[in-house]
Amino acid sequence: MLELALKGSKRYYGWIAFLLVLIAIGFAAYVNQLTVGLKTTGMSRDVSWGFYISQLTYLVGLAASGVMIVLPNYFHSYKTNKHMVIFGEFMAIAACVMCLLFVIVDIGQPQRMMNMVFHPTPNSILFWDMIVINGYLFLNLLCGWTCLQADRQHLPHPKWVKPFIYTSIIWAFSIHTVTAFLYQGLPGRHYWLTAILAARFLASAFCAGPAILVLVLLVTEKVTTFKMPKNALSTLVKIIMYAMCINMFFFLLEVFTAFYSNIPGHMHPLLYLFEHASTGLVTLMWTFVVFAAISITLLVTPRLRNNLKLLPWTLAMLIIATWLDKGLGLLIGGFNPTPFDTITPYWPTGKELLVSMMIYSIGALIVTVLFKIATEVKEEVGHSQKLPCGCSSEDTCVCSSEDDCGCVSEEAAAEA
Amino acid sequence: MKNSRRTFIKLAGIAAAGLAVAPKKALASEGHAPVKPNSTAIHAEHWAMVIDTTKLHTAEAIDKLAGVCHHIHNVPHIEGKQEVKWLWHDTYAHTFPEQENPHLAEEVHERVFPLLCNHCENPPCVRVCPTKATFQRPDGIVAMDYHRCIGCRYCMAGCPYGSRSFNWGEPRLGLDLEKLNPEFPTRMRGVVEKCNFCVERLAVGKEPACVEASEGAMHFGDLKDPDSEVRKVLREKFTIRRKPSAGTEPSVYYII
Numbered sequence: 001m002l003e004l005a006l007k008g009s010k011r012y013y014g015w016i017a018f019l020l021v022l023i024a025i026g027f028a029a030y031v032n033q034l035t036v037g038l039k040t041t042g043m044s045r046d047v048s049w050g051f052y053i054s055q056l057t058y059l060v061g062l063a064a065s066g067v068m069i070v071l072p073n074y075f076h077s078y079k080t081n082k083h084m085v086i087f088g089e090f091m092a093i094a095a096c097v098m099c100l101l102f103v104i105v106d107i108g109q110p111q112r113m114m115n116m117v118f119h120p121t122p123n124s125i126l127f128w129d130m131i132v133i134n135g136y137l138f139l140n141l142l143c144g145w146t147c148l149q150a151d152r153q154h155l156p157h158p159k160w161v162k163p164f165i166y167t168s169i170i171w172a173f174s175i176h177t178v179t180a181f182l183y184q185g186l187p188g189r190h191y192w193l194t195a196i197l198a199a200r201f202l203a204s205a206f207c208a209g210p211a212i213l214v215l216v217l218l219v220t221e222k223v224t225t226f227k228m229p230k231n232a233l234s235t236l237v238k239i240i241m242y243a244m245c246i247n248m249f250f251f252l253l254e255v256f257t258a259f260y261s262n263i264p265g266h267m268h269p270l271l272y273l274f275e276h277a278s279t280g281l282v283t284l285m286w287t288f289v290v291f292a293a294i295s296i297t298l299l300v301t302p303r304l305r306n307n308l309k310l311l312p313w314t315l316a317m318l319i320i321a322t323w324l325d326k327g328l329g330l331l332i333g334g335f336n337p338t339p340f341d342t343i344t345p346y347w348p349t350g351k352e353l354l355v356s357m358m359i360y361s362i363g364a365l366i367v368t369v370l371f372k373i374a375t376e377v378k379e380e381v382g383h384s385q386k387l388p389c390g391c392s393s394e395d396t397c398v399c400s401s402e403d404d405c406g407c408v409s410e411e412a413a414a415e416a
Numbered sequence: 417m418k419n420s421r422r423t424f425i426k427l428a429g430i431a432a433a434g435l436a437v438a439p440k441k442a443l444a445s446e447g448h449a450p451v452k453p454n455s456t457a458i459h460a461e462h463w464a465m466v467i468d469t470t471k472l473h474t475a476e477a478i479d480k481l482a483g484v485c486h487h488i489h490n491v492p493h494i495e496g497k498q499e500v501k502w503l504w505h506d507t508y509a510h511t512f513p514e515q516e517n518p519h520l521a522e523e524v525h526e527r528v529f530p531l532l533c534n535h536c537e538n539p540p541c542v543r544v545c546p547t548k549a550t551f552q553r554p555d556g557i558v559a560m561d562y563h564r565c566i567g568c569r570y571c572m573a574g575c576p577y578g579s580r581s582f583n584w585g586e587p588r589l590g591l592d593l594e595k596l597n598p599e600f601p602t603r604m605r606g607v608v609e610k611c612n613f614c615v616e617r618l619a620v621g622k623e624p625a626c627v628e629a630s631e632g633a634m635h636f637g638d639l640k641d642p643d644s645e646v647r648k649v650l651r652e653k654f655t656i657r658r659k660p661s662a663g664t665e666p667s668v669y670y671i672i
Binding site for chain 1: 496497498499500501506509510511513514540543544545546547548549564565566567568569570572573574575576577578581582583584585586604605606607608659662663664
């Protein structure tokens with residue numbers, strides 16, 4: 001099926017060329033980092049992990065997000081999601097690759113990275129994180145590719161792939177739990193030393209991940225003939241809503257525990273992030289709170305949630321909020337105050353951002369190619385295609401006139 | 417066909433010759449490490465250090481010891497937040513952040529305290545290291561294999577005492593190459609390093625360099641031996657350790 005990625009419009013090739021240019025620029029920054037060492041980054045003796053590891057943390061959430069489409073389909077026979085599953089799986093592949101790349105660019109001696117395989121160390125969570133991310137990458141490649149190939153040949157999905165799909169659903173939860181454990185068990189890092197961290201990771205993954213996926217699919221709708229089935233989309237948005245509410249609830253639990261107990265170690269990181277850090281960081285942390293509140297308000301109000309014009313903005317705000325919380329604050333708050341109760345500010349350098357840009361571009365390239373293949377196959381076999389009235393062919397649809405979209409939800413169709 | 421048969425016979429001949437020699441070689445290296453331990457080495461069941469802060473409490477005195485330590489271990493001098501240090505000094509509040517009180521004796525509050533790796537009994541750095549580059553020796557010392565380290569810095573996140581340093585850049589640029597100690601290796605960029613309780617000196621029967629230079633303000637010995645010097649001092653003087661709540665059981669004790 002790979003040949004489907006080779007034929008495309010000028011716009012498609014232009015986008016790929018643009019990504020390749022970004023990758024090349026970022027790669028130059030990475031070569032510089034390889035030759036002079038990680039001193040090109042803003043990390044320090046006190047803040048020993050930075051932007052790279054926080055991106056890994058955020059992206060495992062994106063990897064795990066696809067399961068929010070896959071799980072209803074396979075565990076609840078929610079067949080409306082059927083033709084969206086592949087996009088969740090392909091997104092997970094790109095996310096896993098980005099996660100692994102962020103680990104590779106973060107380590108000081110990348111040529112020795114196989115030491116983790118040659119000297120397996122089960123007491124280290126990093127060892128297990130390597131296992132679960134690679135495993136999830138493999139599972140999604142296997143399931144996604146096999147099912148899409150079967151679809152293309154108008155064949156039912158092979159039976160042998162079922163156990164792998166069920167395993168991958170359970171596995172999705174494991175990748176986020178294990179990544180939380182990476183932080184969770186460390187003495188002296190109070191912001192991370194909380195039993196609820198894995199739960200917080202899952203909640204934020206299941207809102208931020210699908211939100212990113214929906215945004216990418218909205219773009220896909222614009223440039224291809226693919227159309228998200230209305231019911232599948234509205235289910236996904238509801239999942240995003242619940243997950244975001246739970247996510248913020250968990251955050252408030254942390255705030256309560258810290259301030260009601262009055263234990264300095266637990267209060268200090270929160271006070272630092274929201275009050276004492278540099279103005280820029282404090283502003284960003286409050287932006288997280290405000291954006292989270294706005295996006296929750298927009299999501300819980302049915303009228304605003306179902307407004308497709310507003311939805312991209314709501315989701316963008318949610319993504320920014322969760323990224324500020326998990327992709328920035330979590331890491332900085334974990335290292336500050338330092339073990340000496342002092343503050344060592346951290347901010348990524350330009351080179352660090354360039355290297356990160358390279359990895360995000362590689363991720364975008366993988367998403368582009370895989371989504372191109374998936375949408376081409378869907379067009380060939382006529383799944384989830386755009387109808388003249390703007391519905392998807394998977395919706396129960398009465399196309400009476402051009403401007404009146406006749407998409408009916410399944411319940412309404414059943415009633416009629 | 418002819419050719420390959422010839423090659424095969426040749427190879428078989430070489431293999432047979434190898435087999436004839438191999439057993440001898442194999443016997444020679446069997447079971448034992450190829451190096452013998454130094455007969456003058458000193459041993460302990462669990463090494464520990466007691467620092468008498470009534471005697472050693474000025475920045476100058478501690479910096480002098482740090483100078484000795486950093487010199488013999490070729491620790492690079494780097495300014496700023498990416499520095500590398502094995503032994504250094506800090507205030508009471510920074511050394512014992514959870515054990516501060518506002519009415520502490522002024523004299524104690526003004527002291528500065530020497531800081532180094534605690535060589536914990538339950539070291540979190542060893543627990544989190546994904547390659548066993550950081551490991552605990554049978555004598556309790558937490559050691560580093562600088563050639564095994566991949567530079568993931570998980571140990572730095574795991575250490576609740578901030579005792580580890582990372583070589584963010586080329587460490588040899590921070591060394592005076594004229595004054596290198598040829599008896600101890602330098603490091604490369606991208607690896608973590610820290611105080612090693614002078615394992616290389618213990619191996620030849622010497623005490624750690626800082627203990628030797630401290631003029632009696634630091635004691636070093638076997639924590640498991642009731643008759644050792646450290647146990648004697650611990651019996652006689654009140655001591656505290658850093659961050660007892662972390663449960664790491666540091667092997668460095670401070671007489672206050």
